[in-house]
Amino acid sequence: MGLLLAILFFIGLFPSLVTKRVAMKSGYTAGLAAPSPGFPLGTDQLGRDVFAWVVNGTRVAFYVGTACTLISFVIALMGMFAGYYGGRVDQMLMRVTDLTMAVPRFVLIVVFTTLLGSNFINIILIIGALSWPTLARIMRAETLALREREFVLSARVVGSRSIDILFFEIFPNILPSVIPSLALQFSYSVIDEIAISFLGLGDPNVASWGLLISIGRQAIFAGGWWVLLSPCVLCIFLLVCLNLLADRLNDRFNPKLRFNL
Amino acid sequence: MLKIRDLEVQYQAAGSRIRAVDNVTLDMRARECIALIGESGSGKSTIANAILRVLPENSAITRGEILFKGRSLLDLTEEEMRRVRGKDISMIFQDPHSFLNPVLRIGDQLSETIKTHSPGLSGAKIVERAIELLSVVSIPDPARILSRYPHQLSGGMAQRVAIGLALSSDPALVIADEPTSALDLTIQAQVLKLLKGLRDRFNLSVLLITHDLSIVSNIAERVYVMYSGQIVEEDRVEGLYRDPRHPYTIMLLEAVKKLQGSDTSFSARAEAREERVESRCKFLPRCPQAAPACSEQAPHYIEFPGGKKVLCCA
Numbered sequence: 001m002g003l004l005l006a007i008l009f010f011i012g013l014f015p016s017l018v019t020k021r022v023a024m025k026s027g028y029t030a031g032l033a034a035p036s037p038g039f040p041l042g043t044d045q046l047g048r049d050v051f052a053w054v055v056n057g058t059r060v061a062f063y064v065g066t067a068c069t070l071i072s073f074v075i076a077l078m079g080m081f082a083g084y085y086g087g088r089v090d091q092m093l094m095r096v097t098d099l100t101m102a103v104p105r106f107v108l109i110v111v112f113t114t115l116l117g118s119n120f121i122n123i124i125l126i127i128g129a130l131s132w133p134t135l136a137r138i139m140r141a142e143t144l145a146l147r148e149r150e151f152v153l154s155a156r157v158v159g160s161r162s163i164d165i166l167f168f169e170i171f172p173n174i175l176p177s178v179i180p181s182l183a184l185q186f187s188y189s190v191i192d193e194i195a196i197s198f199l200g201l202g203d204p205n206v207a208s209w210g211l212l213i214s215i216g217r218q219a220i221f222a223g224g225w226w227v228l229l230s231p232c233v234l235c236i237f238l239l240v241c242l243n244l245l246a247d248r249l250n251d252r253f254n255p256k257l258r259f260n261l
Numbered sequence: 262m263l264k265i266r267d268l269e270v271q272y273q274a275a276g277s278r279i280r281a282v283d284n285v286t287l288d289m290r291a292r293e294c295i296a297l298i299g300e301s302g303s304g305k306s307t308i309a310n311a312i313l314r315v316l317p318e319n320s321a322i323t324r325g326e327i328l329f330k331g332r333s334l335l336d337l338t339e340e341e342m343r344r345v346r347g348k349d350i351s352m353i354f355q356d357p358h359s360f361l362n363p364v365l366r367i368g369d370q371l372s373e374t375i376k377t378h379s380p381g382l383s384g385a386k387i388v389e390r391a392i393e394l395l396s397v398v399s400i401p402d403p404a405r406i407l408s409r410y411p412h413q414l415s416g417g418m419a420q421r422v423a424i425g426l427a428l429s430s431d432p433a434l435v436i437a438d439e440p441t442s443a444l445d446l447t448i449q450a451q452v453l454k455l456l457k458g459l460r461d462r463f464n465l466s467v468l469l470i471t472h473d474l475s476i477v478s479n480i481a482e483r484v485y486v487m488y489s490g491q492i493v494e495e496d497r498v499e500g501l502y503r504d505p506r507h508p509y510t511i512m513l514l515e516a517v518k519k520l521q522g523s524d525t526s527f528s529a530r531a532e533a534r535e536e537r538v539e540s541r542c543k544f545l546p547r548c549p550q551a552a553p554a555c556s557e558q559a560p561h562y563i564e565f566p567g568g569k570k571v572l573c574c575a
Contacts, residue, residue, distance in 0.1 A: 149359070150354065150356070150359040150360045151359065151360050151361055151362040151363070153315060153354075153360070154352070154354060154360040154361070154423070154426070155362075155374075156313075156315050156346065157313055157315060157346055157347065157351065157352040157427075158346060158347035158351055158352075158374050158377070158426060158427065158429065158430070159343050159344060159345070159346035159347030159348060159374075159377055159378060159430070160343075160347075160373070160374065160377050161343065161377065164373065164377065168365075168373050169362050169365075172362075172364045172365060173362070173363070173364050175364075
């Protein structure tokens, strides 16, 4: 599992090593062509190489996942402050998360992409900015428990600043419970971007798997099953791997599971 | 050096207020070691937390003042107080393992604390200082310990590290809250010896909080006996052991004697939980010397020659 994920990541990092063709460039063949030695995954209706597209789509998926997870992680750090300082800031933040969690995330993503325009950077920012509440809650809950721990008191007693206590004493203790959810967050972001592209709301200039799936949906009527199958298989593959990874990380880091409590 | 005047700390618990520290007055000279003894719940640790102003949120100092080198600690802002912590007054706790951060290496914890109080120091200087601190607390091979995690250390080692941490910015006063209670007997002796040595070496004042009378005679010069939030007897160690006056102190010392004489038949009268009039003697329900007059008057401090003070009605 880890090896497959590593291979995918490598492909995403260096797509040019795997294929020399340009993704989304039309006219390699005249119309739909079945997989052949020249085109391992065939081409679509406009003669675009499916293999090149899929390979570059891997890069897009990793790009989306990493960027969105990073953005939501940074925003979610607020949960730590809320948990540590408590009071009104805490109340406000928690009401905002309630609000964001009450409305289905995907609906919000669709609304905001329509409002702000289907530019790739926009989509990443929107997905990232809408997926922090769960993480923030985890961080807040962990901080609430950790700030009562003795080592925090002992840090206070030797005169540590509260910002230092937060980042130096508490933050490393939060990580074990946050890392598995980061892996999940990653896969959710990838799904969201694919879904947006599939609906035709994505950036038309980016070789996303979602866009290819929507093209494949039409190609299948002309017998072009390979156009639909390739991105779907890869997509399922990546997401299963990510979820397994999250599970594994959880087993590894969750102290409650580790000691069989 | 440290003066506590009429200190009162109240806890808010389930709608009722509990007076954990009641009218405590305490004096400490520079380089003196005083011990605060009493059973659990008598308010010893609350005094320690009050001095450093790290009381839990459900408690508050309701009266009195705490003066350190003439400065009133209760009037300082939180930022000023932060500077006092560690630099002027530091603290050692009971269970070193829970007071060290489990996910950080010893070296990182030490250098973080060193950095807090001397921000300009270079990385190499910080490591040097950390190693120096560990050797001060007699840790063999300190450079190797720096890369260890707390769970890899034994209790005695961890307590030494904790002491090193507390000494990292040369405090004048160290509050040791049951520093040996979580350790084995042999390790207790070592840590105590270390504490004594450090005290002479760095001219520390030590406020030792304990329920263990055997430690007290070993290190402290004066003793305050606490019962139910009040100081019931105050004396130099020799005076206290030779001539205990408060019935509670007498019971404490006799309990030790009986334990040592392997006679375990000692039984204290169970603490009565009945409603009591606020000003009456709190020890009355357990007092073997209770006189009828005791329930009619408030106890007061009786002074004896040689500095002994006893809170009693008699």
